[in-house]
Amino acid sequence: MTRKEQLGQVFRFALVGGVNTGTFFGIYLLLHPWMPYFAAYSLAFVLAMVGSFFMNTYFTYRTRPTWKKFLLFPLTNVTNYVIQSAGLYALVTWAGMDTRIAPLVAAIVAIPFTFLLSRKILVPGAARVAAEQEESQGQARTSSAV
Numbered sequence: 001m002t003r004k005e006q007l008g009q010v011f012r013f014a015l016v017g018g019v020n021t022g023t024f025f026g027i028y029l030l031l032h033p034w035m036p037y038f039a040a041y042s043l044a045f046v047l048a049m050v051g052s053f054f055m056n057t058y059f060t061y062r063t064r065p066t067w068k069k070f071l072l073f074p075l076t077n078v079t080n081y082v083i084q085s086a087g088l089y090a091l092v093t094w095a096g097m098d099t100r101i102a103p104l105v106a107a108i109v110a111i112p113f114t115f116l117l118s119r120k121i122l123v124p125g126a127a128r129v130a131a132e133q134e135e136s137q138g139q140a141r142t143s144s145a146v
Contacts, residue, residue: 012060024048076117083110
């Protein structure tokens with residue numbers, strides 16, 4: 001994969017992330033008046049994750065969705081959920097942030113982790129290809145320096 005293709009993936013991921021974050025936040029705000037903030041957060045997170053799976057498979061990584069990927073995709077979000085949940089709790093409990101804003105701030109912090117993990121699951125061999133590219137670039141630098 002070329003550097004241009006990688007940048008395209010990062011750009012598309014950021015775009016999908018923005019749409020997904022907006023979707024998550026909208027669902028959260030709709031649910032917030034009707035249930036405790038953490039329950040609203042959790043339900044909105046799950047619903048947005050399903051949408052994220054399809055947007056990322058079709059648009060970001062341009063790969064075919066499969067049941068295997070769909071079932072593995074939540075694993076990418078476990079880290080995201082843990083980071084966001086801890087951040088949400090800390091922002092609300094310790095920093096006194098408004099429960100309507102704190103989920104958005106916590107979501108922004110988790111973005112880089114989600115990109116790396118989702119790429120690994122949704123793009124078969126992505127980790128291997130990246131490692132091979134780094135190795136070949138390192139060899140090219142070494143041979144050009146000689």
